[in-house]
Amino acid sequence: MAFETVPVGSDAAASPLPLSPVAFDGLFGWFGPGISRRGVVLCATHGYEQLSAHRPWRALAEGIATTGCATLSFDYPGTGDSADAEADSVEGRVRAIRRAIRHLRDEAGVEEIVLVGLRLGGTLAALAAEGDHVDRLVLLAPFATGRAYLREMKMQSRTIGRLPDGSPLPQEEGCLTVGGFHLGPALAAELSVIDLTKAERAPAPDILLVGAEAGGLGPRYAALGARVTTRPFPGLAALVANPLYAETPDEAFSAVIASVAEGAQPRPVPAAALPPLPANPIRGDGWWEEPSRFGPSLFGILCHPRDVEAARPMVLFVNAGTNVHSGWGRQTTTLARRLADQGFPSLRMDLRGIGDSPNRPGGASPLYSLDALDDVRAALDRLETVRSGPIVIVGACSGAYLAFRAVCREERLKGAVLVNPYCFDWNPADDVDSVIRNVFRNASTYAGLLKQGAAWRRLARGEIRVGAIARAITRAAIGRVGKRLALLLRPRPAGGSVAQRIAALRRRGAHLELVYSAGDRGLAALHEALGRSPARMARRLGGPVTIIEGADHDLSPAAAQARMTEVLERLLARLR
Template sequence: MKHIVFEGCTGWLHGAAGDTGVVLCAPPGHEGMWSHRALRHLADDLAAAGVPVLRFDYHGTGDAAGSDEAPERLACWIGNIVAAAAQLRARAGVRQVVLCGLRLGGSLAALAAEALAGRNEAPAALVLLAPVVSGRAFLREMRALHVNWLNSMAPDLASRAPREGTLEVLAYRLGADTVRALEGLRLDRRAGCPAPRVLVLDPWPGAASTVQALCAHYRAAGAEVEEEGFAEYAALMQSTENAAVPEQAWRRVAAWIRQAAATAAEAAAGQAIADAPGPDRADDTEFAVEGVRERAVWLDAGRQFGILCMPAGARRAPLGVIFPNTGGNHHVGDGRLFVSLSRRLARSGVAALRLDLAALGDSPQARRRMSIPEIYAVAPREQLAAAVEWMHGQGFEHIVLAGVCSGAFLSLHAGLASDKVCGLVLANLLKYTWGEQDVATLGQAEQPLSLLWYAARRPGNWLRLLRGDIRLLPLLMGCARRVRALVAYRLERVQAALRGGASRKAAGEDDGEARTAREFAWAAVRKLDRRGVRTEFLYGATDIGLEETAQCLGRNLEALQGLSHVAVQRLDCLDHALFLRESQDNFGDHVVRHVEALLARQADPGRPAEGTATPPLAARAQS
């Protein structure tokens, strides 16, 4: 698996030379994030079967240059696929190219196949996985998904409305002209079929399926079309902590592509090859983009992968920032949060590492299955601590860790383990410790009681309940679980007081193994403060992590009394996953100010620590 860069795109070449190769066309947006693991392993599977594969990030996605809101995205992405096919021919020496796309990536693959056919470079075959046939229907689906998420997860947040004509879906955005282009997309009404052989997987087969209409259209154009179901699609297209690799579908795709490759090779036998393949090149590890330099790096004995974003000039700050994975996401972050933020920091002279832990993303041995307990386990904490040591070895004297949710958990523990860490920005930390009780409650979607109370005061929600749009039993069960958790917290405090453990932790007398999450948290914040680690806990106004923080640090944040370097801030707009643009801006601004304060302190060691007095959690702090 080689990292490559071409025409502003970044990608990976899987496998070596071959006669037929595959260009994987991922769906842009949140579906690309959710399916990243599955497509990476499809590429690995094909390469293991002797078929070279190129998977890549379009402009404005992943690690590539550009913005998803830039104009004419569809035309740009189609051009990126055409360029990727040329790269595959040049780097792997293939004579025949198969385009394989998922969802909107499948639509782009079909459109790119038309462009290639117009250049007498038609692909040998097309593989369309749950393709978007009607752009208008796709846009309706995306709008409904985003509204449902807002109503369910962030009903209390007064977010800015997107600009007229644009589309915002779970941290990703499309400009008005791209939306208009999608509204006019109907694959089944385009002229002909751009490939002689087509495999289509349809997750919703039936008389009303637009995919079946597309297959009929391609057959009428003379193509050999095989149409099959895609029963594993629902398990694939979920948030990354739950998304599964569709093993059965991938085996079918690999077998079909091998057969298509053999058929294409027979058809091409005896044809002259215009250009011999170029020499096999090493990884493209460094590239310039948007006024900064980025470098693909492998660390921790090659177990972890990352993109190190550096200032373009020779001058750089002695401080570096690391962004660990959030949940099962790969290193770019939802909405490319870590890409935009690392480039912003680098343009101001501060390097940043977007990190894939060993089991995730583009790391060499990334797992096929995501496990939340494994994300919270000891191993990834140690891996992040190893990344801190690696950054220090690159000449960065001081390290800041900035993470979201599980990334905040890992950052907290790595910060406690490494004295190289001078700053922590922890957004929506959900757990201070992880144990068997946490494993037992996996899969129980929880909301804080404050958010449930907020939702209960909205008349529209009662109408939704009466219509049956909201199920009452899960809500009541969720409330009961939250009440039980609060009661358990009270009992834990009483038990700790009887043992005298909490008072010892509060005094910082015992940094050994904590018996409870509360004891751990008290000891942790005091240890960080003694070391002078600037630590910011950031929470949305009704984030469920606030209840855990109240239980662990005290309803009035008693654990922070007398501390100079640790603060908890409650922000008006910071949804849990940082999907909203305002949430991403709030997090990014806090990270930048955090780094600026540390650099000022390092430039003037005698400078007194900034005041970090924190109001009780019952009060609201402004961002």
């Protein structure tokens, strides 16, 4: 029996139907039983790179599932939606891969195993294969050594998650932070001793290396007796460099799908005869979680307290940008479990077009689109089936914009925490992509930067492009004038000005908390709506605006996350 390879970009490959959420041994994943003797385990990369690659990686898993191969994609311990045991351990991740192999053998009845690993996931897959029988290994731009991986992460840490003034985010002592993900000293020490080129046997008889030659791995594995095939990896940078603009590398992924499905044979036991998967939620000391589908095939994770108290408020987390529901630096998963430990249930959801929810019609972006309010309503309906009680919505960046519009329209929402909203009303004349890609800051930020001695030294060395800054300031000034004229000419939003809508929220008893990183670009919209005086803003909001020093737009530092958590916990306590 031959299996058809479905292109990654096709509608069939984009459908969420072939895969279902599953939990096993404290790990969360997506599983398709398939109809062949062959099973494929996808081993993701780590941290910020995987945050960027999440949706294309899911498309790869779905494409593999459509070939008939049993397919399992999962989160390592301490990542995504998995439990936290063995979170800072290379061995813990290697054991997780082996548990995934065992799960495929037990639940899908497969006889052959293929491991597909991306970047660090390729390195881990090779390590796992050295101690387990694997028939085929597909390594996508793997690191031959852990030191090579650490060197690259150190370089990324200097460019990802910068402060509003453009300076690098300070690193916490003993910890490497890349895009909000913290790599601690214990894990770094384990990574530093990995060297795949010292393998004493081939990890699999058939190996596909995708990408630039990684430290001599190909010749080494060939010398150990493996049949090694190599091919280029066009589109790698666009896959792992930025969650907002991640692109599926169709050519490379189609080649991977063809490779893993080649020669696969049907198994004698049809899929319908396989035993159903047992219910096995992810659990912690004070919480337990279950995957949930609701509305138009939307996906989210319900986090329940171990001890139920009906009067406690519930929390709805919406996506920040295009980050999957676990959040930047996995902040949302961590926060949801902390709240559940205190008795507060929550739902962290993916809007259509983000994470594990289906595409929006036409593949449109959900950012700053008001039809995303329909997704929020579906999530509120789902929360109301959990228990009755007040609901608080939490969003950052574009999610904060959506949360503000939702709390204004939905009386079921009794409060909102808005983190670094760029605006409260989106101007349809603005291009979302252009606004997001704009790297220049406002004039006051540049003025503050140039007062610093380090900035003067950079200026003297020619590292600061004065002409570009001047042009940016001029464009910003012209843009502000144009926006003010546009505001005067266009109709007022329903409900009146931002200040009027906030006043209406307060009259109905809803609470609004605003949290900003010091110097964030969104402060301009706040001052335009509520004034510059902290006292005046506090009178209009019913409380002060929280300004966090030393934080980037995404609140990567642990101290910044803790401050935002305090604000949310204060609001929940007020609603109890």
